[in-house]
Amino acid sequence: MNTKRKILDLIYHILVLLGAFVMIYPLLWMIFSSFKPTTYVLPTAKQLIPSVWTLDNYKTGWKGFMGYTFATFFKNSFFISITSTFGTLISSSLVAYALQRLDFKLKKPLFILVLSTMMLPPQILMIPQYMWFRRLGWVGTYFPMILPYFFAIQGFFVYLIMNFIQGVPKELDEAAKIDGCSFYGIYFRIILPLIVPAMITSAIFSFIWRWDDYLSALLYVTKPEMRPISLALKLFNDPSAGSDIGATLAMSTLSIVPATILFLIFQKSLVEGIASSGIKG
Numbered sequence: 584m585n586t587k588r589k590i591l592d593l594i595y596h597i598l599v600l601l602g603a604f605v606m607i608y609p610l611l612w613m614i615f616s617s618f619k620p621t622t623y624v625l626p627t628a629k630q631l632i633p634s635v636w637t638l639d640n641y642k643t644g645w646k647g648f649m650g651y652t653f654a655t656f657f658k659n660s661f662f663i664s665i666t667s668t669f670g671t672l673i674s675s676s677l678v679a680y681a682l683q684r685l686d687f688k689l690k691k692p693l694f695i696l697v698l699s700t701m702m703l704p705p706q707i708l709m710i711p712q713y714m715w716f717r718r719l720g721w722v723g724t725y726f727p728m729i730l731p732y733f734f735a736i737q738g739f740f741v742y743l744i745m746n747f748i749q750g751v752p753k754e755l756d757e758a759a760k761i762d763g764c765s766f767y768g769i770y771f772r773i774i775l776p777l778i779v780p781a782m783i784t785s786a787i788f789s790f791i792w793r794w795d796d797y798l799s800a801l802l803y804v805t806k807p808e809m810r811p812i813s814l815a816l817k818l819f820n821d822p823s824a825g826s827d828i829g830a831t832l833a834m835s836t837l838s839i840v841p842a843t844i845l846f847l848i849f850q851k852s853l854v855e856g857i858a859s860s861g862i863k864g
Contacts (some may be wrong), residue, residue, distance in 0.1 A: 621829030654831035660811040670733035679744035701738040747781035783852040
């Protein structure tokens with residue numbers, strides 16, 4: 584029985600490793616191909632490891648376009664992602680706290696309304712949102728890509744944090760009320776320190792989603808110096824100006840570095856935030 588179990592475990596791990604390799608192969612291909620000369624990328628597409636190594640793609644790609652280096656595009660993406668993520672965390676945690684802990688009229692309809700936003704494809708809202716932002720004079724600015732996230736427009740994060748708050752004993756709230764804490768005091772002194780894993784999970788997902796957001800940048804960014812990375816990468820493959828697949832792969836490789844580092848640093852908290860429902864009383 585032990586031998587049979589060891590064989591089954593071995594087969595299981597081999598299959599898992601093969602599946603993982605299949606899933607990660609495109610990423611590995613992109614990274615290794617970024618070190619190939621541009622003229623060798625497509626002819627040697629079936630070859631994973633480069634036979635000729637070069638850093639010219641990174642040098643060419645970092646020069647950017649129209650006098651703006653890729654450092655400018657990185658800076659723009661960091662500004663958009665960090666600012667909108669901060670707004671998402673503050674607004675979503677406040678709404679989650681109110682829906683989970685406070686009693687007020689229309690609480691259930693508001694909760695259903697928040698959940699319904701998770702079921703609407705963003706493409707449906709794209710045209711009315713653009714018309715609204717154009718009337719406000721926000722087209723050509725970062726406002727449409729940042730300010731809406733200060734109003735808890737993503738029901739996923741509200742629901743995630745609500746589930747975590749549900750696991751926090753209500754006795755802590757009652758004890759804080761006896762000590763004279765207001766609702767805001769309970770939120771800042773009791774709830775917020777205990778939902779750090781859920782906040783980190785929300786921050787990672789929000790940062791990655793905003794970092795990868797291409798459609799919003801395409802709709803609202805009009806000036807070259809305001810382009811984020813997601814939009815700048817497209818310019819390497821502009822049919823009217825020619826394509827540079829080597830530089831595209833090089834800058835694409837660099838673009839995944841921030842999200843990868845963020846995941847590696849907060850990996851433990853990310854898993855805890857997804858798997859746990861909070862503190863059990």
